[in-house]
Amino acid sequence: MKQSYQNSLRARRILIYICFGILxxxxxxPFAVMLVDSTRSVVQLYSGVSLLPGSSLAHNLRVLFGYDFNLARGMFNSTFVAVISTVLSLYCSALGAYALVAYDFKGKRLVYAFVVALIMIPGQVSMIGFYQFMIQLNLLNNYIPLILPGICAPTTVFFLVEYMGTVYNKDYADSARLDGASEIKIFHSVMLPMMKPGLATMAIFGFVFSWNNFLMPLMLISDKHLYTLPMMVQTMTALGAGGKTVEWGAVYSGLSIAIAPIIIVYLILSRLIVGGGTAGGVKG
Known part of the structure; x- marks a missing residue:
């Protein structure tokens, strides 16, 4: 009977592994196809999808950089916007989440309900109004409109509130208060380490969103020196509107370069996700 039960568990585990492997x-x-397409010629690309690498990678890279593709500038611009907006979003959202979890005040539920309601509003609804507002503030061709809105990140606040609900322990804060720590010191020394896995998770999502953000920079930025990397890649596809042949192999090469920082950030931050949620708080 026991052997049969163990065999059943083993079979279920194998089935789960198979499903996870397929997913x-x-x-x-899609990433594999994109990397392969970056090595293929235009003729090969029009012939259909293939998982076999081509021999046109060097040609595609020459074409890519021949389109005035300034990789260093694009990397710097995208990194500057993505890093600063992600850091601001995480810090301010963590402050808001800590206040909603740790303190009791009038209107607390109303504030949280307002945060949840903001998540349900599509960003496209306010896009035109935001663009007109930036014109009035004379903030076109400026990174401020791409960075400051990250402070108001209702999705991050919501996630961190739910995460803190599972790891928050009032005794840590009370002990720190007895030792004479101020509220801001408690937040920095105790709560932030406690939230590290949750912060790492939202850092990945925030960085990816900011790095891949294309529509808003396209609306606000017209100066080529301020173009982010996705905008630089898009300029190559715009050649088709002028009757020129689009070198899709070069486009896929640019896209492959553009996703490299995202993979690096994920590999760095994914180690923090698996860490214990309360380990940092105990040490603090």
């Missing part, structure tokens, strides 16, 4: 392959397939 992993399906999620990696």
């Amino acid at each position: 992993t392959l399906l999620s990696l397939l």
